[in-house]
Ligand SMILES: Nc1ncnc2c1ncn2[C@@H]1O[C@H](COP(=O)(O)OP(=O)(O)OP(=O)(O)O)[C@@H](O)[C@H]1O
């Protein structure tokens with residue numbers, strides 16, 4: 001390769017314009033953006049948005065009382081943390097999320113496996129699960145407060161109901177799709193039903209289980225917000241509602257960002273976990 | 283031919299081998315009058331399709347019997363019945379004096395598709411049969427698996443996952459998984475059908491050597507005429523609709539064989555004969571109904587009734 005500066009370049013290899021009977025045209029190419037480049041573009045976009053937001057608020061293009069501003073939110077966060085208000089709220093919310101999502105996980109995995117494995121149980125349970133999965137379960141909130149009051153239990157029930165059904169549905173679907181060939185291999189080696197479940201059905205269901213947990217996670221966060229908005233008004237959700245009532249939009253934004261951050265962290269953890277469980281697939 | 287198998291069997295776990303074979307002919311596998319039909323619902327009525335009808339087969343210890351027939355004639359069904367994976371309507375299947383009522387540790391299947399568990403390494407896939415059968419204590423499994431892996435020439439690949447293997451290597455794992463359980467009867471369903479020609483030839487050569495070495499009796503299904511003749515001590519020809527054994531050929535070459543036999547005049551003539559017999563025109567349409575089930579149909583030469591009843 002001793003191509004000098006004047007060496008003719010191949011127009012196709014260069015990915016540029018090709019001249020042909022149809023004239024000059026840009027032929028489609030696969031566009032690749034490297035990871036650092038993606039990160040840089042994303043950071044610039046975020047910073048630009050924050051700067052514009054701050055500038056618009058300072059110049060009163062937008063009502064700072066309603067729209068707040070990055071600096072106001074920053075200061076609000078500082079005082080919420082130093083007074084311990086945010087810490088208490090986050091602890092309450094984390095407790096609710098932990099208990100509610102924990103129950104959903106336990107019940108969702110258990111019921112999902114049984115439903116996916118046993119066709120009779122499936123036939124009995126499927127109508128309920130399908131209806132409840134399709135229905136906006138948040139609509140049940142008033143009924144739940146009638147049944148279990150407005151305490152922590154009611155909040156847990158709300159979180160549980162929002163999160164459990166996507167988990168059940170996905171886990172059951174994963175267990176149900178049993179690889180026929182592998183099933184026969186297990187049978188030929190005298191495998192029992194439990195053997196098949198343990199060595200074929202469950203490992204094969206891992207991708208569905210993970211996608212169920214991911215959906216359940218997102219739903220559980222929505223459940224937590226709803227439960228804290230309408231029942232008890234505590235935790236980060238309660239903080240947002242109270243701040244809204246008093247027109248303290250900066251505090252409300254702090255709460256929203258806390259939820260957004262928590263969601264990002266939790267999905268990140270799940271993603272790392274999924275990659276570990278899937279390393280045989282690559 | 284029977285000696286290595288007998289030695290092999292007595293060296294195995296005690297109690298697996300049934301004592302006396304009935305009669306003078308010691309057959310490891312006897313299939314008699316086997317019939318099987320599938321019923322298919324189409325709309326309101328149920329139609330029954332006879333897939334196997336009056337099938338007779340026998341297999342001596344250490345023997346390799348190839349079964350050849352046109353696609354859809356019921357080869358896999360026959361193998362499934364012998365493996366105990368499929369039920370059958372009538373007839374008897376006896377392995378080592380015991381009637382087949384379901385899958386058993388005396389048989390192992392090498393499936394048409396490798397059907398490996400993708401989340402298990404080669405080693406753990408080969409241990410799978412030992413693990414499910416629960417006859418061998420856990421701590422002895424790795425040794426048996428390693429032996430089977432070495433036997434199929436996969437040493438060094440123990441820690442790879444199936445997606446990291448070529449098709450040929452996957453079939454080797456499939457074979458090793460069956461061999462690891464030390465079956466008395468190996469059931470192979472077109473195991474090399476999906477491989478490229480070169481890999482297939484290599485696998486055939488290895489199977490030739492391997493079965494001679496271990497002395498395991500093998501029922502080998504194929505639709506490749508050369509493969510049937512190269513591997514088999516005998517070749518059973520199946521006809522379609524309903525599937526039955528239309529003829530039996532004794533392959534007159536000693537085992538272990540090398541691939542050179544395929545060049546021999548006698549081999550080519552047998553292949554030619556098989557090819558003619560398997561042509562649909564040569565067997566099915568003109569054939570009078572009620573022709574004897576086992577005797578060679580449309581076969582001039584070596585085809586003959588093999589099953590001693
Ligand atoms: N589960 C089933 N239900 C209904 N019919 C079936 C079933 N399994 C097989 N058959 C029918 O039985 C016949 C024989 O099938 P089988 O799989 O045994 O053929 P084969 O000889 O193995 O063919 P190939 O060489 O293509 O593998 C086919 O006509 C098929 O349609």
Ligand SMILES: [Mg+2]
Nearest residue numbers: 357358394471
């Ligand atoms: Mg088949």
